[in-house]
Amino acid sequence: MKKTLSLLALSTLIISSNAGTDNFNDDVIEAKQISNVTEESLNSIPSKKITLYQQYSVHLNDANANKKVEEQKPVEAEAEVSVGYNQKEIGILIKWKDDTKSVQPAMTTTKFGDGVSVQFPVKYGKGTTLAYIGMGDTKHPVMTYLKKAVEGRDYQKAFIAEGFGSLTEISEKGFSFTMKYDDTNKQWIAFIKKPIKTADLNLASGLVPVSFAIWDGDSLNRDGNKVISNWKFIKMDKMKTDPAYLKYVSWGYGDIGNPERGKELMIQNGCNGCHRFADQTSAPEGLAPNLSKIGGYSNPVYLRESIVNPNDVVIRNLNINRHYNKSAEKDKNGAYPNNDMYTWYIKDNKGNLTSKMPPYTHLSEQDLKDIVAYLKTLK
Ligand code: HEC
Incomplete structure (x- = not known):
């Protein structure tokens, strides 16, 4: 004992x-x-x-x-x-x-x-x-x-x-x-x-x-x-x-989970297919927010919601225009159109934004806590 x-x-x-x-x-x-x-x-x-x-x-x-x-x-x-x-x-x-x-x-x-x-x-x-x-x-x-x-x-x-x-x-x-x-x-x-x-x-x-x-x-x-x-x-x-x-x-402060397991879960769930963080750098820069320093400026409950309900907060990227689609035809001014791959949301004709990130609603409460605990270590 x-x-x-x-x-x-x-x-x-x-x-x-x-x-x-x-x-x-x-x-x-x-x-x-x-x-x-x-x-x-x-x-x-x-x-x-x-x-x-x-x-x-x-x-x-x-x-x-x-x-x-x-x-x-x-x-x-x-x-x-x-x-x-x-x-x-x-x-x-x-x-x-x-x-x-x-x-x-x-x-x-x-x-x-x-x-x-x-x-x-x-x-x-x-x-x-x-x-x-x-x-x-x-x-x-x-x-x-x-x-x-x-x-x-x-x-x-x-x-x-x-x-x-x-x-x-x-x-x-x-x-x-x-x-x-x-x-x-x-x-x-x-x-x-x-x-x-x-x-x-x-x-x-x-x-x-x-x-x-x-x-x-x-x-x-x-x-x-x-x-x-x-x-x-x-x-x-x-x-x-x-x-x-x-x-x-005040949700999610203190020791809520196991960050090592959280990192593994992120890899298993394909988060690294869109996001770059720590040694996970295979996703193209700009495809989704870079999470390498996310823990320094995000509250735990915000991170949790980003994962289960990505459509609540939809982030607009700063400079989508820097990504041109060079395989498309040029417009009448001779410029290539934007590459939509780097726009983080889909906008409907009423102006509503839908995130390109799928909601991860299948994760258990402990999975979410482990992932948030890991994201909090990224500063
Ligand atoms: C298909 C691509 C894709 C996948 C897969 C994906 N995300 Fe995202 N994620 C995005 C995009 C695009 C945004 C920005 C738009 C928005 O606000 O939802 C985002 C936003 C976020 C944010 C908010 C970032 C910030 O700067 O505030 C977090 C946190 C996040 N994702 C975590 C995750 C986690 C954890 C996973 C895996 C469980 C994951 N994402 C999987 C594309 C993806």
């Missing part, structure tokens, strides 16, 4: 040493109610450290910039985030280290400035699944607030986005986003302040999903080449949290 026990303990140890041991609380940012939402008052609220990883699912149409992404060191970034709010406003203070301050010169397309964005799903709460982390998707629009260091210009924008490349700029009264470089500590300090409730977005809730992105101009970061966080959750201490929503978003 004694022997069995110790063996069991040992196997648990082995599993936990390589499984995603993240705790849901690591993704919770405690916000504090304050009378005045100012940068100063936010400085006195304890901050949360968050890690951002390279967005790698979708590649830019720029070999040079993509090469820099491969070379970028360190591959992840850390930021300190504090959130304060009152009945009227919410403020977020974001600090991150950057040894090289990059400000985009006024007239150039080859140099890029540092930047930061904060993103909220337009809808969230009970019964609403999580949005695609890369600027939302058709069924889950997101509100994105962007700040960039641009010479001679106060570059701040608010967008509603439904995926890469589908942005609608909106003007929001009472929204401001500042960004200043602290030479002593070699860090950027960004401060966003906005109404807690607008016609487009209501943040007055106990648990609000939020995600962050940082661009490093020095590494030619722009557009989708950036580091991003997964969905974090702002917990407003004085507001109510829906228990069903909390249960939903």
Whole structure:
């Protein structure tokens, strides 16, 4: 009996040493109610450290910039985030280290400035699944607030986005986003302040999903080449949290399964026929999202849904135009049509998108947990 026990303990140890041991609380940012939402008052609220990883699912149409992404060191970034709010406003203070301050010169397309964005799903709460982390998707629009260091210009924008490349700029009264470089500590300090409730977005809730992105101009970061966080959750201490929503978003944290078995299951189920991940590189790049770093910016429940219900979040690729079908006839302008093989969805005449990924509904609960545990290790 004694022997069995110790063996069991040992196997648990082995599993936990390589499984995603993240705790849901690591993704919770405690916000504090304050009378005045100012940068100063936010400085006195304890901050949360968050890690951002390279967005790698979708590649830019720029070999040079993509090469820099491969070379970028360190591959992840850390930021300190504090959130304060009152009945009227919410403020977020974001600090991150950057040894090289990059400000985009006024007239150039080859140099890029540092930047930061904060993103909220337009809808969230009970019964609403999580949005695609890369600027939302058709069924889950997101509100994105962007700040960039641009010479001679106060570059701040608010967008509603439904995926890469589908942005609608909106003007929001009472929204401001500042960004200043602290030479002593070699860090950027960004401060966003906005109404807690607008016609487009209501943040007055106990648990609000939020995600962050940082661009490093020095590494030619722009557009989708950036580091991003997964969905974090702002917990407003004085507001109510829906228990069903909390249960939903906190699914899959901790040791949920066996990542080694998860990898085997992915190979057995042919995931590597479309996706590239770890040493599985036989699928052509661009045929489906590259999963090599998916664990760094995806929540467990999102990964689970991607597998069983691929039509809920349908990802639009960034640059399908780079793939031409050279065996087809050229059009009247002498250009080849796009190669549909690299479009990740089928669009019907009503504009509905259907993923080219089949739903994997035959997998058992444990199979799903093992696969998600494996995907979480890919960073
Ligand atoms: C026939 C090709 C194909 C197969 C096989 C396939 N996928 Fe996919 N997968 C896609 C496409 C295309 C997308 C992007 C469109 C979408 O959002 O569904 C996608 C999206 C995903 C995403 C979301 C990626 C992101 O960046 O957020 C995950 C996770 C995923 N697949 C996992 C899997 C797993 C696990 C398997 C095997 C059990 C699998 N896929 C099998 C084509 C495929």
